[in-house]
Amino acid sequence: MIRTPTVLLLCALLGACATPPPAANRPGPVAAYQLSNRLTWGATGATLDQAERLGLGPYLAQQLHPGPATLPVAVQQQIDALAISQTPVVALAQDMEKLRLEANATFAVDADKKAAQQAYQQALNRLGREAATRHLLRALYSSNQVQEQMTWFWLNHFNVHQYKSDLRALVGDYEDTALRPHALGKFRTLLGAVAHHSAMLRYLDNAQNAANRINENYARELMELHTLGLGAGYTQQDVQEMARVLTGVGVNLGPDNPQVRKELQADYVRKGLFEFNPNRHDYGPKTLLGQPIRSRGLAELDEALDRLARHPATAHFISRKLAQYWLSDNPPPALVERMAQSFLKSDGDIAATLQTLLSSTEYAQGAGQKFKDPVHYVVSAVRLAYDDKPILNVGPMLNWLNRMGQPLYGRQTPDGYALDAAAWSSPGQMATRFEIAKAIGSGNAGLFKTDGPQPLEKPAFPQLANALYYRALGQTLGPNTQQALAQATSAQEWNSFLLSSPELMHR
Amino acid sequence: MQRRHLLQSLSALPLLSAGQLFAAPAAQSRLLFVFLRGAYDAANLLVPTSSDFYYASRPDIAVPRPGADLNTAIALNADWGLHPALRDTVYPLWQKGEASFIPFAGTDDVSRSHFETQDSIELGQPLTGQKNYRSGFMNRLAAVINGAEPMAFTDSLPLVMQGSVQVPNTALKSIAKPAVDARQTAIIAAMYKDSDLSSRVTDGFAVRDEVARELSTEMQAASRGAINAKGFELEAQRIARLMKERYNLGFVDVGGWDTHVNQGGASGYLASRLEELGRGLATFAQEMGPAAWRNTTVVVASEFGRTFRQNGNRGTDHGHGSVYWVLGGGLRNAQVAGEQVRVEQATLFQNRDYPVLNEYRAVLAGLFSRQFGLNSKQLEQVFAGVTPRDLGLV
Numbered sequence: 001m002i003r004t005p006t007v008l009l010l011c012a013l014l015g016a017c018a019t020p021p022p023a024a025n026r027p028g029p030v031a032a033y034q035l036s037n038r039l040t041w042g043a044t045g046a047t048l049d050q051a052e053r054l055g056l057g058p059y060l061a062q063q064l065h066p067g068p069a070t071l072p073v074a075v076q077q078q079i080d081a082l083a084i085s086q087t088p089v090v091a092l093a094q095d096m097e098k099l100r101l102e103a104n105a106t107f108a109v110d111a112d113k114k115a116a117q118q119a120y121q122q123a124l125n126r127l128g129r130e131a132a133t134r135h136l137l138r139a140l141y142s143s144n145q146v147q148e149q150m151t152w153f154w155l156n157h158f159n160v161h162q163y164k165s166d167l168r169a170l171v172g173d174y175e176d177t178a179l180r181p182h183a184l185g186k187f188r189t190l191l192g193a194v195a196h197h198s199a200m201l202r203y204l205d206n207a208q209n210a211a212n213r214i215n216e217n218y219a220r221e222l223m224e225l226h227t228l229g230l231g232a233g234y235t236q237q238d239v240q241e242m243a244r245v246l247t248g249v250g251v252n253l254g255p256d257n258p259q260v261r262k263e264l265q266a267d268y269v270r271k272g273l274f275e276f277n278p279n280r281h282d283y284g285p286k287t288l289l290g291q292p293i294r295s296r297g298l299a300e301l302d303e304a305l306d307r308l309a310r311h312p313a314t315a316h317f318i319s320r321k322l323a324q325y326w327l328s329d330n331p332p333p334a335l336v337e338r339m340a341q342s343f344l345k346s347d348g349d350i351a352a353t354l355q356t357l358l359s360s361t362e363y364a365q366g367a368g369q370k371f372k373d374p375v376h377y378v379v380s381a382v383r384l385a386y387d388d389k390p391i392l393n394v395g396p397m398l399n400w401l402n403r404m405g406q407p408l409y410g411r412q413t414p415d416g417y418a419l420d421a422a423a424w425s426s427p428g429q430m431a432t433r434f435e436i437a438k439a440i441g442s443g444n445a446g447l448f449k450t451d452g453p454q455p456l457e458k459p460a461f462p463q464l465a466n467a468l469y470y471r472a473l474g475q476t477l478g479p480n481t482q483q484a485l486a487q488a489t490s491a492q493e494w495n496s497f498l499l500s501s502p503e504l505m506h507r
Numbered sequence: 508m509q510r511r512h513l514l515q516s517l518s519a520l521p522l523l524s525a526g527q528l529f530a531a532p533a534a535q536s537r538l539l540f541v542f543l544r545g546a547y548d549a550a551n552l553l554v555p556t557s558s559d560f561y562y563a564s565r566p567d568i569a570v571p572r573p574g575a576d577l578n579t580a581i582a583l584n585a586d587w588g589l590h591p592a593l594r595d596t597v598y599p600l601w602q603k604g605e606a607s608f609i610p611f612a613g614t615d616d617v618s619r620s621h622f623e624t625q626d627s628i629e630l631g632q633p634l635t636g637q638k639n640y641r642s643g644f645m646n647r648l649a650a651v652i653n654g655a656e657p658m659a660f661t662d663s664l665p666l667v668m669q670g671s672v673q674v675p676n677t678a679l680k681s682i683a684k685p686a687v688d689a690r691q692t693a694i695i696a697a698m699y700k701d702s703d704l705s706s707r708v709t710d711g712f713a714v715r716d717e718v719a720r721e722l723s724t725e726m727q728a729a730s731r732g733a734i735n736a737k738g739f740e741l742e743a744q745r746i747a748r749l750m751k752e753r754y755n756l757g758f759v760d761v762g763g764w765d766t767h768v769n770q771g772g773a774s775g776y777l778a779s780r781l782e783e784l785g786r787g788l789a790t791f792a793q794e795m796g797p798a799a800w801r802n803t804t805v806v807v808a809s810e811f812g813r814t815f816r817q818n819g820n821r822g823t824d825h826g827h828g829s830v831y832w833v834l835g836g837g838l839r840n841a842q843v844a845g846e847q848v849r850v851e852q853a854t855l856f857q858n859r860d861y862p863v864l865n866e867y868r869a870v871l872a873g874l875f876s877r878q879f880g881l882n883s884k885q886l887e888q889v890f891a892g893v894t895p896r897d898l899g900l901v
Contacts, residue, residue, distance in 0.1 A: 224622075230622075429676075430708050434711075438691070496687075502698060
């Protein structure tokens with residue numbers, strides 16, 4: 001139901017109305033600001049212009065079905081220079097394995113062993129940090145902002161923890177090959193890519209799951225967290241059967257293939273770091289969710305994933321989580337139901353499910369409801385402060401995320417970070433946010449200071465009192481915030497107050 | 508009169524009168540709840556040394572029976588031994604009568620899901636019926652204790668502390684001097700005065716100042732490189748300082764217990780986690796000092812136990828019953844407490860895990876009623892529908 005002119009306008013922009021808006025109905029700056037602020041990691045002058053120019057329907061369509069991402073040249077250069085961009089993951093992982101084995105080999109002197117182990121850990125740390133750097137640079141500057149948000153969303157949904165074994169060498173590839181390309185595609189494809197990636201197989205111990213030596217960790221989380229959701233009616237028996245399906249699915253870092261019995265050799269699969277080893281697979285008959293699974297090696301996994309991905313419980317579970325991420329902690333059940341129907345009708349098409357959400361009246365009416373989690377707060381603040389002027393060092397951003405309890409690849413448990421406000425708005429976290437607002441606002445946060453023994457700083461003062469502010473953002477601020485801004489005694493302080501305001505804590 | 512003696516003399520009284528008597532001094536009584544997230548392998552912490560079945564079930568990861576070797580279980584009684592990683596930390600507390608263990612403890616939730624079970628323990632509500640996802644049991648405890656000063660020593664507010672009482676939080680792993688000055692603090696607080704977040708913002712600033720004040724000595728020392736404690740030990744030391752001076756209901760969580768693979772036995776991965784935990788707990792006791800420690804209990808718990816038999820990867824999978832620890836200067840004695848059974852295949856739950864014979868809400872209700880002198884009405888508010896089980900710990 002349409003109640004106010006703003007809603008009418010948003011409805012038109014979001015494409016809920018059948019025809020695109022005539023030129024005279026282009027969104028006003030405030031509406032365009034809100035739209036782009038919600039669809040991106042945070043509005044900038046550039047996104048405001050774009051949203052105004054295109055109007056929301058086309059803007060949304062472009063974001064949901066993006067072409068190749070574009071990044072500022074200097075940012076692309078930063079990314080291209082990373083080892084994770086230059087070295088294939090197989091080589092990275094094998095190099096790391098070599099280092100590890102060397103470090104664990106017996107040295108004559110204990111000190112050497114310690115040094116070798118330290119070198120191994122430091123090399124891993126560098127790779128993990130590179131992945132996080134690339135993630136943040138893309139969040140800040142990619143033209144495909146919905147895709148980037150969805151990449152974060154899936155990274156969280158299919159959570160892995162980088163400090164488990166050698167995962168720091170794998171997370172960059174996990175994000176870049178398993179998640180980002182499918183972030184707006186078919187859920188089943190995404191699920192399959194995750195199930196074949198060494199990062200997930202390592203993290204949930206499936207690399208060790210073998211016939212008669214069952215490790216049910218991945219099987220359980222696959223059903224509970226990745227697809228059906230808890231309480232969807234599956235049983236402990238289903239978990240065990242799924243674990244049996246997953247036997248033999250693992251990782252091979254070595255140069256050699258294992259010896260496989262002659263009659264099973266045709267079943268052996270090796271692709272990159274992924275390996276299906278028939279020696280470890282349980283070929284016995286299995287039943288999953290009341291239906292048999294035909295015994296035939298790795299193809300059993302496809303059959304099981306099909307069953308899980310197409311289950312109505314999965315459609316509802318994923319839809320609700322998407323609505324929680326994009327709209328509110330407690331999304332309207334009717335909207336979730338419509339999304340689930342889109343999911344089922346489109347064979348799990350993520351863009352189609354999001355289209356239902358983002359073009360809904362409920363979404364149009366929900367501006368300013370969703371509390372930003374730390375990642376969203378930090379990225380949006382830096383985007384607002386510097387627009388598309390590339391920062392030189394994401395280190396401070398990584399530290400802030402640590403301090404607020406949401407480091408990238410840092411969630412130990414497979415459930416991923418919570419999506420609701422209560423998880424991120426505790427007193428301690430609010431106090432930290434204001435410190436961060438001050439660091440960014442005053443321009444001495446270190447975002448333009450290069451790493452290394454002789455750091456080079458190219459100071460860049462954040463431009464928060466910019467065209468975006470005067471054309472749109474300023475008009476969305478309540479009287480209390482206006483009053484605070486009026487009390488600022490310097491540009492630095494004005495910036496800090498703006499970034500501390502309740503309006504900028506929500507999107 | 509020492510508090511433990513006072514408590515002993517009161518133990519025979521019905522709960523109701525104890526509550527009335529204790530209403531005033533409750534605030535001096537302190538509780539730290541340490542949550543081991545990831546379901547630690549309790550069978551290797553409190554080792555059933557008299558059980559041949561234990562040794563048969565864990566050919567690679569069992570902790571050897573007590574012996575001359577330091578890498579063997581430390582005998583606590585004829586049936587139970589303590590993991591040797593705690594020899595220098597928690598065992599001395601046991602020897603002083605300041606540590607007890609409750610085997611076969613946990614929840615009746617059998618989902619074996621970390622998240623489901625952590626949530627249900629933190630909520631502390633009946634398993635059947637509508638759950639209130641914004642009402643943790645520590646928060647409800649804070650609501651019924653006169654003079655409660657709760658605090659979560661975590662980055663974000665855990666479920667157990669969420670609820671009607673506003674609970675501050677701050678992680679003590681790393682601390683820094685506040686950058687936002689007093690004038691700016693007031694202006695920012697004013698921005699939030701009409702918002703839902705208002706009290707969180709003012710609380711956040713207040714706690715920030717509090718922590719900075721309490722830890723100012725340490726911060727000065729740290730700037731001269733004088734701190735040698737690390738990790739959980741440092742955190743526990745800081746928690747002790749704050750709980751000694753100010754907060755009497757604390758919560759902290761410690762992760763890294765989900766040992767599906769290569770967990771080790773007397774040494775190895777789990778042993779080093781236990782060692783670090785033990786160091787933290789001993790440091791906490793020491794930092795509190797004798798007077799405050801006498802009125803303090805520390806409860807160490809985890810969402811569930813692990814499979815009793817080792818798995819194919821020399822690790823253990825998700826199980827059921829666990830072992831809870833209770834430490835404190837006011838404990839009546841050192842004991843392996845609560846209902847117990849012999850550890851054999853026949854007594855396993857679903858032929859897989861430890862059974863739960865000591866339901867955690869009943870046990871905690873019994874402990875809280877003693878320690879904080881809660882009456883039955885107050886207890887009912889904390890743990891609805893539960894009959895408290897007094898294990899005579901304090």
